[in-house]
Amino acid sequence: MTVPSLTALYPKALAMPLLRRLPGAGGSGLPGTVVEVDDFITREQELGPYREVCGFEREDRLPPTWPHIVAFPMAMKIMTERSFPFALLGLVHIANEIDQLRPIAPDEPLSLRVHAGDLGPHPRGTQFTIHAEGAVDDRVVWRSRSVYLKRGEGSGGSSGERTDPLPARAHWRVPADIGRRYGAVSGDRNPIHLHGWSAKLFGMPRPIAHGMWVKARCLAELEPALPDAFTVDVRFKLPLFLPAQVAFGVDGGAFDVHDASSGKPHLSGTLTEGA
Numbered sequence: 001m002t003v004p005s006l007t008a009l010y011p012k013a014l015a016m017p018l019l020r021r022l023p024g025a026g027g028s029g030l031p032g033t034v035v036e037v038d039d040f041i042t043r044e045q046e047l048g049p050y051r052e053v054c055g056f057e058r059e060d061r062l063p064p065t066w067p068h069i070v071a072f073p074m075a076m077k078i079m080t081e082r083s084f085p086f087a088l089l090g091l092v093h094i095a096n097e098i099d100q101l102r103p104i105a106p107d108e109p110l111s112l113r114v115h116a117g118d119l120g121p122h123p124r125g126t127q128f129t130i131h132a133e134g135a136v137d138d139r140v141v142w143r144s145r146s147v148y149l150k151r152g153e154g155s156g157g158s159s160g161e162r163t164d165p166l167p168a169r170a171h172w173r174v175p176a177d178i179g180r181r182y183g184a185v186s187g188d189r190n191p192i193h194l195h196g197w198s199a200k201l202f203g204m205p206r207p208i209a210h211g212m213w214v215k216a217r218c219l220a221e222l223e224p225a226l227p228d229a230f231t232v233d234v235r236f237k238l239p240l241f242l243p244a245q246v247a248f249g250v251d252g253g254a255f256d257v258h259d260a261s262s263g264k265p266h267l268s269g270t271l272t273e274g275a
Contacts, residue, residue, distance in 0.1 A: 003037050004073040006187040012080045013088040030116045030128060031083045035074040039109035042066070047106060050185040053178075054213065055220030061103040064232065065216040067110060067142045068098070069186050071132040074114040075146070078130070085119075086126075086150045089190075089202070093211050094127070095147040097233040102141050104134070110142075111135045118147075125152035163265055165258040166249025170221060174209060176243040182213040204239070211236040214257055214267050221248055222255070227273045234269035 042062065050056075056063040079088050104110065111134065118129040127149050134142035179193030191198035192208055199207040215234050219226070240246065245260040257267040 001035075001037060003040065003070060004035070004077045006073045006076060006189070009073065009076045009080055010189065013076070016080065016087040016089065028085060030085065030119050031078065031081050032115075033078050033081060034113060034115045035077050036111070036113045037070075037074065038111045040070055040112060041109055042070075042106050044106070046185070053181050053185050054216035056216070056223060057220075058223060060105070062106055063216065064098055064100050064142075064219055064226070064230075065212060067104070067112065067134045068096070068132065068144050068146075068212060070110070071112050071114050071134075071144065072186070072188060074112060075116075075130045075132065078114065078116050084116075090151070092149040092151065093146060093236060094149045095145075095233070095235050096212065096215060097145045097231065099143040099231050100141075101143075101229055103228050104136065104141055108136050111138075122149055124149060126150045165247065165263040165265065166251045166254060166256045168247035168260075169250045170248045171260055172217070172246050172248060174240065174242060174244040174246060176207070178209055178213065179207045179242060182210050186210070186212070188212075204241075206241045209240040209242055209244070211267070214240060215269070218248060218255055218257065218267065218269065222250075222271065226271075229274050231272045231274070232269060233272075234267055236267055237265040240266045 047062070047066065050066065050069065051063060054063065054065070076088070078084065112132060114130065114132045116128055116130055120127060127147055130146045130148065132144040133140050180195075183189040183193055188210060192202050192204050193210055194207060196206055199205070214236070219232065240257070246257050246266065247260045249256045249258060253271050255269050255271065256265060258265050
């Protein structure tokens with residue numbers, strides 16, 4: 001099959017709260033759907049603007065986050081199924097881990113496979129994972145795990161994760177339109193990222209930056225030193241309201257993005273060589 005159309009899926013996502021009132025909608029478990037796309041060819045007219053928005057410069061390999069962009073509509077197809085247990089709007093993307101097993105050339109045909117799993121409790125509700133993998137000539141070269149939270153009654157407790165900001169290596173001015181610009185190149189046009197008025201409709205005082213843009217921007221900053229194979233794992237913290245002034249901190253294999261003035265965390269991550 002071809003990559004699903006986000007243009008067709010977003011109206012379905014917006015209608016899910018109403019559709020879930022119909023008999024037979026929703027469920028107690030995740031659907032067993034597996035979405036597969038064979039031999040996807042990246043087009044430079046799409047990849048070039050993505051590189052520019054995120055800050056990547058190398059043209060001999062795909063940015064490590066690009067396969068996620070291709071797989072996202074496949075994940076959306078699963079999460080907008082009638083049997084999916086949660087409405088898509090309101091889910092919170094709390095973590096993403098990527099394994100790059102080797103560099104992927106921009107012209108290599110990439111076959112992708114996506115499914116949902118790991119439904120379980122979270123201190124603030126219920127979580128699940130969208131698993132994606134990319135293969136070239138039947139050999140897996142890339143994997144991703146995106147963890148989503150459905151807020152609700154949780155298991156309690158605290159994650160105990162580090163919150164102190166790391167020493168700043170760079171400062172970024174994040175413009176007010178980055179959500180619209182990233183949405184245009186990624187297809188992820190969730191209203192909370194686009195405009196002040198659309199964000200307020202969903203309870204946000206201002207639009208917020210996409211978590212995967214923040215992750216991509218970190219990897220673009222690290223791009224000159226990235227090994228051929230690595231695992232990069234991030235946790236998305238407080239929303240990054242737009243516009244913003246942030247600091248990019250690094251300490252060994254750890255990195256973060258935090259508010260340049262207050263130090264409040266927006267993202268924490270680790271980069272480990274080998275995958």
